[in-house]
Amino acid sequence: MIVLKTTQNQLLAALQSVSGIVERRHTLPVLANVLLRKTGETIQLTTSDLEIQIRTNANLGGDAGNFATTVGARKLIDILRTMPADQTVSLESQQAKLVLKGGKSRFTLQTLPAEDFPLVQEAPNFGPAFQVPQKTLKQLLDQVAFAMAVHDIRYYLNGILFVAEGRQLSLVATDGHRLAYTGATLDVEVPKQEVILPRKTVIELQRLLSDASVPEGQEAPMIEMQFAGNQAKFSFGHMEFVTKLVEGKFPDYNRVIPKSHKNTVTLGRAPLLASLQRTAILTSEKFKGVRLNVEPGLLRIASNNAEQEEAVDELDIDYGGDAIEIGFNVTYLIDALANMGQDMVKIELQDSNSSALVTIPDNAQFKYVVMPMRI
Numbered sequence: 001m002i003v004l005k006t007t008q009n010q011l012l013a014a015l016q017s018v019s020g021i022v023e024r025r026h027t028l029p030v031l032a033n034v035l036l037r038k039t040g041e042t043i044q045l046t047t048s049d050l051e052i053q054i055r056t057n058a059n060l061g062g063d064a065g066n067f068a069t070t071v072g073a074r075k076l077i078d079i080l081r082t083m084p085a086d087q088t089v090s091l092e093s094q095q096a097k098l099v100l101k102g103g104k105s106r107f108t109l110q111t112l113p114a115e116d117f118p119l120v121q122e123a124p125n126f127g128p129a130f131q132v133p134q135k136t137l138k139q140l141l142d143q144v145a146f147a148m149a150v151h152d153i154r155y156y157l158n159g160i161l162f163v164a165e166g167r168q169l170s171l172v173a174t175d176g177h178r179l180a181y182t183g184a185t186l187d188v189e190v191p192k193q194e195v196i197l198p199r200k201t202v203i204e205l206q207r208l209l210s211d212a213s214v215p216e217g218q219e220a221p222m223i224e225m226q227f228a229g230n231q232a233k234f235s236f237g238h239m240e241f242v243t244k245l246v247e248g249k250f251p252d253y254n255r256v257i258p259k260s261h262k263n264t265v266t267l268g269r270a271p272l273l274a275s276l277q278r279t280a281i282l283t284s285e286k287f288k289g290v291r292l293n294v295e296p297g298l299l300r301i302a303s304n305n306a307e308q309e310e311a312v313d314e315l316d317i318d319y320g321g322d323a324i325e326i327g328f329n330v331t332y333l334i335d336a337l338a339n340m341g342q343d344m345v346k347i348e349l350q351d352s353n354s355s356a357l358v359t360i361p362d363n364a365q366f367k368y369v370v371m372p373m374r375i
Contacts (some may be wrong), residue, residue, distance in 0.1 A: 001067055002059035003036060004043055005090040008102065012080045014040060016075065017097035018047045020056040020204050020326030033070035035117045040064050043234055046119070048215065049074060051244040052201055053120040062090065068114035072099050079107055095124070106149040123228035130164065130190045133220040134236055138209040140171050141202060143182040146335040148199050149175035149213045158199045162227070164193040172253045178332045179256050183365040193227045196246035201232075208239065220340050223276060240355060257367050258357045264322035265294060266361060269345040271300075273337040275313040279303040280330040282311040289375045290330040294349065298318075326352045327375035333358075336368045 004011065012318040018034060026032050028050075041064050046055045079100060085087065089102040100107040141160070149157035161172040167190075170183040197205075214220045223236040227245075234241040279290050284305040294299040299317045304310040326349065330354065336358055337345065348357040358368040 001065060001093050002062040003067060003069075003091040003098070004081070005040055006060040006062075007085070007090065008080055008089050009082045009085040010058075011089055012077065013059065013074040014045055014056055014058045017056050017208060018045050020071045021049045021052050021054060021200065022047050022205055023049060024074060030070055030112045030116045032072055033112055033121075033176045034073040034076070035070045035085050035114055035118070036068065037114065038065060038067040040066075043223065046117070048118060048120055050118060050120070051198070052204065053221055053242045054102050054204070055240045056238045060208055067093060069093065069098065069111045070114055070117050071109050071111050075109065076100070084161060097198070102366070107159075108131075119338070122233070122242055123231040124230070124293075125260075126226035126228045126233055128190055129187055129224050129226045130186055131222045131224050132169065132184060132186065134209045134223045135211045135213075135220060136184050138211045139182055139208065139224055140169075140182050141206050142207075142339055144171050144173040144180035145202050145206060146339050147175060147178050148179035148202065150199070150351050152176070154248075156196055156246055156250055159196045159246045160202050161191075161194070161196050161250040161253070162225075162232075163194045164190045164225075168189070174251065174256070176372050177329065178336075179253060179309040179367075179369040180258065180336065180366040181253060181369075194250075195227045196234055196248065196250055197232060198243065198246050201243040205234065205241070208241075209236070242247075243276065256355075256369055257350065258350065258355060258369065261350045261354070261357055262347045263319075263324060265293070265299065265317050265321070265347060265349075266344055266346045267276050267315065269298070269337055269340055269342060271315055272345065275301050275315055276330055276337070278336050279311040280334065282309045283330055287329050288329045288331050289324045290333075291325060291327050291375050293323070293325050294319060294321070296320050311371065321349075324349050324352055326356065327373045328370060328372055330355070334368045336370070340366075 037044045044057050083102045087102050098109045163170040166293045167186045172181050226233045230245050232243050279301045283303045290303045300317045302312045342360045344361050346359045346361050355369050355371045361364050
């Protein structure tokens with residue numbers, strides 16, 4: 001049976017959309033495979049790592065009929081990448097093997113039975129579905145994802161908190177040293193739902209979601225979300241994405257966000273980012289500290305290292321508040337500024353021992369809190 005017959009770029013795009021979660025090494029060999037299930041004219045591609053399952057439907061030609069098998073996902077992608085984009089390729093099933101043909105090339109690939117593929121058991125009762133434009137969700141994820149923890153023993157920090165309530169969707173990420181918060185207004189009212197999405201799921205959504213601008217008069221591509229007790233489900237385009245959630249209690253982020261810092265400085269994001277990147281060069285590998293001296297009319301950024309080298313950079317600012325000297329991990333500041341697209345940024349400070357609040361002047365939804373460090 002000819003399972004599919006299409007161009008290299010169409011098959012590669014379908015495979016790449018589901019293969020981000022596939023690990024090369026697995027305790028279960030079948031998890032390195034993609035499940036191909038042909039029903040009539042439509043073929044369904046599914047991958048899983050036991051916690052996340054991604055599925056897409058496509059019409060990729062070939063013989064109509066019912067057929068299912070699994071084949072090495074990365075291997076198939078590696079072979080396809082070496083072929084021209086417009087070349088016609090076909091996959092044929094021959095006695096428990098799949099033969100990939102393209103031009104004068106022919107590859108015989110080993111398969112594993114479809115029934116051995118462990119599908120994620122979907123939760124029976126998801127909460128109400130709600131939609132946001134894909135572009136909106138991608139922007140929200142980009143604004144907070146950098147603040148997620150990596151392999152933290154407090155496992156609930158290795159992800160993003162999603163809170164949907166009324167018409168508000170809020171996303172929060174923190175690694176204990178900094179916290180990023182952002183939100184958007186929903187088109188529909190939803191009952192309160194609060195879940196923690198795992199880090200791997202967040203990275204995969206960032207990769208898959210479209211942030212393309214839509215011409216006027218056309219509808220923006222949407223993503224539908226549903227949450228259950230221990231699962232989340234996302235549907236967009238031809239994709240369906242089911243993921244386990246992180247269990248645990250996320251810290252009370254409202255207590256962390258400063259409310260009444262009296263010193264405020266608004267300045268250009270790009271000049272500040274460039275200045276921090278320059279001074280970061282002379283910080284030591286282990287100790288990424290920079291000193292910020294804020295005084296009326298001037299911001300001085302300085303760093304030094306164990307070799308007694310020093311960097312000092314100055315920016316003219318419109319500021320008339322208290323003189324404050326405060327230290328930060330420069331990476332935390334660079335991460336936040338590099339993930340914003342706005343021209344201006346506002347920094348609110350209390351004193352040299354209190355956390356700083358970074359916001360965007362024309363976006364009340366975004367808040368970034370960073371703890372000071374002793375230098």
